[in-house]
Amino acid sequence: MRLRNLFCSTILVSIATLASGVAFADEKPVLTVYTYNSFTSEWGPGPALEKAFEAQCACDVAWVALEDGAALLARLKLEGRNTKADVVLGLDTNLTAETKATGLIAPHGADLGGLKLPIAWHDSDFVPYDWGYFAFVYDSEKLKNPPQSLAELVDGKDAPKILIEDPRTSTPGLGLVMWLGEVYGDKAGEAWAGLKPKILTVTKGWSEAYGLFTQGEAPMVLSYTTSPAYHQIVEKTDRYKALVFPEGNYMQVEVAARIEGSAHANLAKAFLQFLISPEAQKVIPTTNYMYPVRDIGADLPPEFAALPLPQKSLLLSAEDAAAHRDDWIKSWVESVSQ
Structure with a gap:
């Protein structure tokens, strides 16, 4: 009986070994x-x-x-x-x-x-x-007179509430930092201070910000000139529109x-x-x-x-972006997140 059990055990081990070898080969x-x-x-x-x-x-x-x-x-x-x-x-x-x-x-x-x-x-x-190009997308059913320039958004007292993304975790958020830095230069901190009262929420990523926008939390969100195409193709509506500004839109x-x-x-x-x-x-x-x-x-x-195309395209070189990134994010933190 012991020999029989040993023989059977040997066969079972051999079969298991072969099976595992086949599984390994198929991985x-x-x-x-x-x-x-x-x-x-x-x-x-x-x-x-x-x-x-x-x-x-x-x-x-x-x-x-x-x-x-x-x-x-x-x-x-x-x-x-x-x-x-x-x-x-x-x-x-x-x-x-x-x-x-x-x-x-x-x-x-x-x-x-x-x-x-x-x-x-x-x-x-x-x-x-x-x-694509970063842009502020707005709900045309809630906002009849959107800002027609970056300056109007930054300085306008009646500018609408906006949703933006954190530049430390989000490429759109970082794009906005580069956008304002490219347009305003050394005065970017002042621009952020002007924009701060309009910012309803800063999210970690694009998905969260755009979700809040489509839920009606704010009439404008930082997104892309191409975002309205989704609503046109999938939802069959042209309710959502992207703004191109005379100062230019930042490319990604x-x-x-x-x-x-x-x-x-x-x-x-x-x-x-x-x-x-x-x-x-x-x-x-x-x-x-x-x-x-x-x-x-x-x-x-x-x-x-049919999507709007900026007449002026903004884009820093990879080297220039790296050179400015920390300072411009620091300016954003000091002006907005506190």
Whole structure:
């Protein structure tokens, strides 16, 4: 009986070993992508991009979603070389110089031929995947006479209440800091002091601010010139409109990058190349509601053609943005958040 039990046990161990070997062989590599939460939401581009990329990579895409783009840099700084990320997606040019300085970013190796942006792009570390203009979006049913300039919003005594995002955690919030810094220069602190009485709430990220806006908490919110396209396409309403100001609107180019030391370097490179492919770019306009970085022809919804375009585009270089970022955020903190 003992010999029989031993023989059976040996067979069972052998079967278990073989089974575990098969399971191990069938395991797919997991590509971990740090991004912001609206990107991975059910209405964001994440689900469609994940499905399309997994169909060709024999891998699993695992999203790690944070509040907003600026929080990504803070997370990478905190984790350092111990980060689990293979790719970071959702930074913009206001953060790229500081992100590169961490030493965590590796050259992307992607073919950028065929990209179409308002600016020339030759960065070897960051891959652009969409772009747009920051703007104040207003509810035309609640606000009949919106401010017609940045100066009117800042200085006007009757200017409406607005919702904005925190520049320490949100790329739109940081974009507004850069916007006012570019327009007002050394007097940006005074501009923030003028804007402070109009600020109803400062949120950590775009999703929270825009949600409060659509719930009717305030008639204006810091968002994008492209945001009304969502309401036109999905809700069939032109109630929400974006303002372009004569002082100019600040541009945003969102980027992705791969992490140095990632165990899935080739997979990360493939993902970045996929991100700027025609297949992926067709997903961007009606999920992230931003402009694609390549010409997608008829796949760009006609609603985008009717969106307002600023006559003046503002954008600091990555180096200038890094040079001013801390001082301008400090000015924001001293003027607004206290």
